[in-house]
Amino acid sequence: MHEKHLRPDEFDLLLDSGEGFGVAPLRAHVRNCVPCAVELERASHVLAMLDTLPDFSPRTGFADRVMSDVQVFEPWHAAAIGTVRRFVPSTHSGRVAAGVGAALSGGALTAALTWGVARADIGVLLAQVGLERFRDQAGAAFSDIIATVLGPHGIAAIQSGSPELAALTAGGFVAIVGLGVTGLRALATASSRKR
């Protein structure tokens, strides 16, 4: 006859862990105590039933239904890495060649940049020459347009006339160009609507 039977947590320990420290004395107790042995056997029966419970499957196409509501988002860094990877050759020799090519190009570019920075005065001079040429060409083109629109008489009148006349002529020129642009836009809108 045993004075003390196993506590509920001790039964759980026996049910959950087959072996281990602390379990052996409990097992020894169960071997010698009929009420505890019966209790453990009943509890084990329920656990055996629980352990045979199957998993159920949802209907086919479950993954498709889930994915239709999932927004697959590719972060920019992953997209950038993916793009770079696409350009990396798959063979070893290809990768070596690409590496050598990239190193040579990088080296040449660095040398060019270094030279450019060291000779900044030449760069400034070249930029000034380029800017001057652009200004001359733009001025010439503008004079041509004025000459085409107003004719040689108009130009002569402007050159000989007062500043008021020159301002009036320039205003008229702007008005004509404005009307032309508005007319062209109206034509384009009408044509797109027709389409």
Next chain:
Amino acid sequence: MSQTEELTTLPDADVVKHAQRGREPAFRELVRRYERPVFSLVYRMVRDRELAEDLSQDAFVKVLNHIDRYSPEFKFSSWLFKIANNVAIDHLRRRKLDTISLDGSPFATSPTEAQSSALNLPIDQESALDELVARELGSEIEDAIGTLRPEYRACIMLRHVEGRSYEEIAATLDLPLGTVKTYIHRARHELRQILEPTRE
């Protein structure tokens, strides 16, 4: 080896990393791995096949749309089960609030009014889906599980169907370890009491 085949051999944490980089096959692989366990958990919680599918789908969509928030120090499956369990518990709570009397509106002022607002449910028309549910959840043990409190049910499912440790269940359900032990002990005790009379 194709990309999809390669994914099937990877542990969850690595598949999640692929998903975080925006690879759709990784998302599908996570669904493939857990659709049965998650559906089974939710199905046993709500005991309605169609509803369980909708709730499981909600759980997956929630998890996969926030995959960038996944923290690798936790198990992915624990996170997923936590969301699925919350979705099921929320539904059960809402359903409890929405429950109406079959005998008519409680606000009816006369017997005629009560009768007119009573629900008449056809009891002979059992759909194919109902039959399937009865077949799947109709065994003694499934019936007994159906009588448990939802919290006990979730603990018992995670312990015995998914084979989770007490610590994992506590982390999954956001419960103290002692509470999980108590719930599982009480659930087993209740199941024993229900199943005892049917035992030969």
